Amino acid sequence: MFAELPAHASELKQRLARFMDEHVYPNERALLAPPPESSRWAPRPLALDLMREAKAQGLWNLFYNHGPEGQGLTNYEYSQLCEVLGRSLAAPELFNCNAPDVGNMEILAIYGTEQQKQHWLKPLLEGEIRSCFAMTEPRVASSDATNIETRIERDGSDYIINGRKWWVTGAPSERCKVAIVMGKNDPTAPRHKQQSMILVPMNAPGVRVERALSVYGYEHAPLGHAEVVFDNVRVPAENMLLGEGRGFEIAQGRLGPGRIHHCMRFVGLAERALEIMCARAKNRFAFGSTLSDMGGVRQAIGLSRCEIEQARLVTLKAAWAMDRLGNKEARNEIAVAKIVVPTLTGAVIDRAIQVHGGAGLSQDFFLAEAFAETRFLRIGDGPDEVHREALARFELSRTA
Template identity: 55%
Template sequence: MIFEYTDKVADLLARVEAFMDEHVYPNEQTYYDFVHDPANQWQEWPGMEALKDKARAEGLWNLFLPHDYGEFSPGLTNLEYAPLAEAMGRVPFASQVFNCSAPDTGNMEVLAKYGSPEQQDRWLRPLLDGTIRSAYVMTEPQVASSDATNLELSITPDGDDYVLNGRKWWISNAMHPRCKIWIVMGKTDFNAPRHAQHSQILVEPDTPGITIVRHLTVFGSHNSPGGECELRFENVRVPKENMILGPGRGFEIAQGRLGPGRIHHCMRSIGQAQRALEIMARRADSRVAFGKKLADQSSIRQDVAKSFCEVEMARLLTLKAADAMDRHGNKVAKDLIAAIKVVAPQMAQTVCDRAIQVHGGMGVSGDTPIASFFTLNRFVRIADGPDEVHMSQLGKQKIAEYVSANQR
């Protein structure tokens, strides 16, 4: 194994880090002050478009899109993109600056891989240009959506349209002022085989029959300007040409979407954990308690050491998963993808918890980004499937694999 980045990746990483130093970190507090002001709820931070223009002008744009997506791809593999995602993840809003933020990334991958030419022209190109944003509408309040076969929003053919009826919640980005298209998952055939019942269809947010029932808070925050919300669909008519790939192909699309997205989530989590570790070390070196620096306390040194070990292990595991995806595809790499989805956000939450403790009362305030990293990674342990689902499937897979292997 070669652990050094290629010249191409090293150059891109240096450019991303330089951009972060010059444009993102200096605006971090200004951004969070704006989006947490109730007067600005559901408004985009005014400086966002200018930063996006700068990133695009420097060629730091749409770096996430895997190399096998034809004309739309910048030509990076998942492994090559991973360290760039980590660098961006150190400031959660930074991914949007480079047009690499969820859920847009996953939705662009869906449209690039499965969309019709007409769907790509109408929705993918504006998303790639960063002029609009999107949402992925899957989770439902009345069923355990961690098992996606439970989803029961109906998508019923009627003439030239499909008619949608049902409820959804925890829909990230739906409140964003630039959100112009949703990918909605529901059932087109309740009697088909289990994994052939569902479909995914493109729905415009202003389509008649859609109601925003309520805004949902995450640890007390509305997460403006994107936010999460609960939706109701009542006889929502959508043209049949908005169906992606075809009826009954929803699970196929979902599986193609989730693999790369989990790499992105995990590398951003690792970026936040790495930054929390660095902030913790600086705090330990500068703070004196009971007559000596915190850095001279054995327990603090152990926390720093354990955190370093855990960040490094999670990073290497995630890079291995990215490489396996590039070499063998999502299906073959599913064990590693499940493992990183469990390991990375748990690790980041643990490292952030130690960093909070080293900071005392300051650690739970907004004076550092650590508290927001902690809550964000607690949320990520549920997003894209809770830990328990990934561990259950991973355990089942590994038991079958090891039982069938030759005994030694």
Template identity: 60%
Template sequence: MYFEHSEKVKELQEKLTTFMEDHIYPNEALYEEQLKKEDRFSEIPKIMEELKAKAKEEGLWNLFLPESEYGAGLTNMEYAPLCEIMGRSAIAPEVFNCAAPDTGNMEVLVRYGTEEQKKQWLEPLLRGEIRSCFSMTEPDVASSDATNVQTSITKVGDEYVINGTKWWSSGAGDPRCKISIVMGKNDPDAARHEQQSMILVPLDSEGVTIKRLLPVFGYDHAPHGHAEIEFKNVRVPASNLLWDEGKGFAIAQGRLGPGRIHHCMRTIGAAERALELMCERVQSRQAFGKPLADQGVVREWIADSRIEIEQARLLTLKAAYMMDTVGNKEAQSEIAMIKVVAPNMALKVIDRAIQAFGAAGVSGDFELAANWANIRTLRLADGPDEVHRRAIAKYELAKDYGRNAVHARQ
């Protein structure tokens, strides 16, 4: 593995960093101000569309989608440092049209969509004209095991009928959200991992009801939101099915691999910013006759944070390298490892920064509390830590340790 970035990536890093400093950070507060109204899900802050137009002009658009004619043609290794920069701000990924769940949904459409599906849904998503959501998790089953989903997808003539309730459909509160990728069961009698399918469901379809928008530790994440959606006898054309019947679980696995690494990259960016804020704060505040930066425990916080960020970044880059060179399947263990490591690392770093800020750290005056709440969800989203640890152990135990043990005894 050689982690020296190409000249193309270095140039994009510089452009992105400049854009963040000139346009993103100065407008974070304005974005929040433009949301402060009674109905926070009714319209999009004007500053967001202005920033998106600027990003397009500067060629900082659709930087994801490796090996695709639709994106910037960057590998996972090349996209990693760019995604990290975007992760430093909660509003940045959308500005560059690199925000979840749209990125994952676009990847699904690129890989598994028909030409008609791509024209109808992928192209407007790539232009940033609409947004989308992903409906897999359900309130009545343990959705950490995706084979548990109970929403039904039933073929009736030249249509499919969808019935069920989903929740945590992130993005469905956005007035621009026009389409959901829904995972459900089409054949309960098939093999366990071949019972599920995925289908495109326009949110304006008859029978689709957004029942409520779920807060996260009190944050509503407007105008994006996380919705509980009821699908009651929803009928869509059979042509809306993705790939084939019974391929839903396979699509989910293909979608979540890149999604997990994107989350980890952004999380490292959030941790870096928290460390920077902590270092600035402890050098400007005094307690007990000396700067906070001179307190031994504070120096330990800073040192541990730097060590943990570097470790997480290197493991993430290794996973990205393997995805590019040997494929997502061979990189399964590394992807699972970073999905455990990165959010847990970021939570520790942000928590130390909150402690260094004192009461200000838990206020809304700084982004630390909101970032902690957001990243805490990543220990559940795209699979909980426990499922990833189970997978890592499975891959590890599959190695031929028995033979090595025999050699050691000899």
């Protein structure tokens, strides 16, 4: 661990930081402001322009290491770039590095057939379309994915899908053209062999995006999250991913890298929060001194530095373990990062809000939305308790 970045990755990181300075921060408010009601789910021309620019500069598909469309970076290397682009909530999409598309591209690259890759992976890698991942359901506790009730039933040369999903990130966007849907094809099979994943075009008859969901009031349009109904949706059998009953196998492969990417982006957000916390504290006067001269604020700053270092180290260790051992063998390191990082970075951002006073809660700073984002990850991709339970099982299993 702690190896210097190789020249290629280091040069990419510098160019990425320059792009953030020149194009992302100056446009951040415009990129994150709620769009007009009439074009809520339409792509923003500014975002499309910046995507073209990032692509032209070769700052594209930085996460992808399954072929020449990406940059060939290891998880350890990409994590360090992810920290840079994670500094702004507006940035990941501009580099084609946003959730859930990244995870879906990973699935298609690893488990997709040639035909599935041509049809869906290619345009996703080009940034021409977007995708969503539909697993969670309102009716059942979905942190236990064996509960998922959506049915995927074979009918001749097709499958028919029936179910209700929610928290489907990206589904409301006009650019979202395909969903990866998880559902049961055989409720009588052993518990972890009942679920499959299948590709469903968003324009297939019977797919209905019923309503958008907000996070602490943030709608995240034009990407957004939605409740989606699959009502007798018919897709050809070749849309099945990997094979019937192999949904859990795919879920395992998908979630490792995605979790680490979230964590590293949060380290970037927290680092930026600490920077503006210090700047604000030095320039704000109260009760005869600057805020930065007050003991409580100084403690907040020192503690924040400690927590960012902890968050970065556990994430880099997980990325390093994934490179050396594979996603499955690195699952404990991934779980530790997934539990620890949103809490630590959320605490840093919360302190930055406090030091900013009312301004910290307003739309004038990125802090309020960043806090909501870190809070979401204590539930999204599996709640903290589920990951702690998995760690406990492992620790107990190796104690006589």
